[in-house]
Amino acid sequence: MEWLPGMPGRLRAFTGGGVLKSNDGGKNWYPINTGLPTSMIGAWGESIPLVASLAINPQAPSVLYAANRAGLFKTTNGGRKWHAVLGQPAVENLELTTVVVDPQTPATIYAGAVGSSPGSSGSVFKSVDGGDRWSAWGTAGLTFSNVRILAIDPRTPTTLFAAADAIWSPSPFPPTGGGFTLGGLFKSTDGGRNWRLMNTGLAGFVHALVGDPQRPDTVYAGMAAGGVYKTTDRGENWRAVNVGLTGLDLSPGALAIDPKTPATVYVATPRGGVFKSADSGDSWQPVNTRSINPTPVWVLAIDPITSTTIYAGSGGSGVFKSSDGGGSWRSMNAGLSDVATSDITALVIDPQTPTTLYLGWGGHTYGVPSGVCKSSDAGNSWIAINTGLPDSRVVQALAIAPSAPATLYLNLRYAGTPDIGVYKTTDGGKTWNLIAQNSDVGSVLGVDPRTPDTVYASGVPSREGSGILKSVDGGITWRPINAGLINLHVHALAIDPQTPTTLYLGTQEWPGQTHGGIFKSIDGGSTWRPINAGLTDFNVIALAIDPRTPSTIYATTPDGVFVLRQ
Secondary structure (H helix, E strand, O other): OEEOOOOOOOEEEEEOOEEEEEOOOOOOOEEOOOOOOEEEEOOOOEEEEOOOEEEEOOOOOOOEEEEEOOEEEEEOOOOOOOEEEEOOOOOOOEEEEEEEEOOOOOOOEEEEEEEOOOOOOOEEEEEOOOOOOOEEEOOEOOOOOOEEEEEEOOOOOOOEEEEEOOEEEEOOOOOOOEEEEOOEEEEEOOOOOEOEEOOOOOOOEEEEEEEOOOOOOOEEEEEEOOEEEEEOOOOOOOEEOOOOOOOOOOOOOOEEEOOOOOOOEEEEEOOOEEEEEOOOOOOOEEOOHHHOOOOOEEEEEEOOOOOOOEEEEEEOOOEEEEOOOOOOOEEOOOOOHHHHHOEEEEEEEOOOOOOOEEEEEEOOOOOOOOEEEEEOOOOOOOEEOOOOOOOOEEEEEEEEOOOOOOOEEEEEEEOOOOOEEEEEEOOOOOOOEEEEEOOOEEEEEEEOOOOOOOEEEEEOOOOOOOOEEEEOOOOOOOEEOOOOOOOOOEEEEEEOOOOOOOEEEEEOOOOOOOOOEEEEEOOOOOOOEEOOOOOOOOOOOEEEEOOOOOOEEEEEEOOEEEEEEO
16 A cells, blocks of 8 residues: 555555555545556456556655566556556566665666566566666575565665565475475665675564664564564564564565554454554554454344444354444353354344344354354353254344344255245244245345335345345245346345335455445335445445444455445
8 A cells, every 4th residue: 555645635555456546545446457467367267457566656646656467567647547667578487576666766666576487586676767777686695586575765765675485496306396495584785786685583484574764773574474573773683573463474565654653563464363563563452353253254233222232243253242342352152052163144133122132153064054043141142043944954144123023034045955945933033934945035134124024135146146136025925126236246235224215235246247345225125326435345245234323334345344434
């Protein structure tokens, strides 16, 4: 991510899918990829832009550089159009991974590359004229030339750091066939002409690198399987600073430093979530729910009376509860047994008695069917409520009728068969009755908060998408309501509790259809329109509405939890 100097409301971000730009401090984003190359990836061979690194000219913010597998690309008009400045044949068998701009002399640019074919090695390239001409640079002392990351000293730009990948060394002696030689961290004090190894105290591969903008002697390094390391003598010596961190594997770009308060540092770990240090890395505190639940959160539910009470159903770790609006979480799995190691597929709260909760779960253990559980004490304990349900069942969706909360609908698939059944209870789960079998109903259910017989459901998944269905006779008959949906892969549904004709759908990205995201209807599903401003990932996992302020919507995606305040 890059802030535009002098324009605090504007910033740009890059992902595996290209470059995004925001003109309002990150509230809304739009793609700026014209001229960037694409690559065929994914199960259906979809074509998307690829960007590995992004750098901005601090003195002319409309000038940016983007590094990718095809070379280095430049824009001079804020991303409206890109053109190649370093490509074939100069980067034959190379993949550009990183680019940095000299902050004092921005016509000077460095690009790092790794080998993209067996036996090839990377390189460092340098330009002193804004990218018009380039020369291979920095071979002296750079013993591992697969350069993954470059960082430049903002006060002394002739000082650079380069993080090098491991190199595979073939062996002529079977059966081993070869092995990896560890790379390391290198430093140059003459603008990249000469390098020396700076690994004292480091362990592992460097995946992220960030320097203190006010104290150039201080640099942080994120290590694969090693956590965070820090130097206060410009890289001569390093020490681990991992107090409070969990899930120490770091991803590229997983370190960030507050430019105005550089004692504040952030780090993200795939299994531990996001952490913050307010003391220059000496200690870390989690600032993300994933710190207590590294598995995916599939469903969210908010207490309709006390909206700071939130429940989260996870994949593989059971149910979690927060009583302070998400600031802290605790496990709520008493009585769940097999449920706690399975996917929570549904989680609903009785709107009139919020201490009553229901959950649906999907069994992972062979021979153990999934089912429905109920809590009457705000999640402190749970009991199974499966009377009337078939033994071979897989719960797909569960929904409660807000105006008659003893009425619930359950959609399940019979294990080992394609048969689908919609079940209903009118006594709070004591008994269930089949109301429709072999229907077109899929894995998402929702009930009108004022009319218990009006039910919404996703259709049966297919390559074209499931779409959304509606029943007005208690689930006996269904009809599609898809007008305006440009993506039919429906994955989540939320209904406004105060205005039931207002609906929200969460969809999944799919090849051949315009990107997914969230859709809104204000006429009971007759028509839909997208509302995706601010989302960084359009694969929506779950949706929830604040019951007291229904203009506030929460959504979870693979990037985390997002909120929309309309």
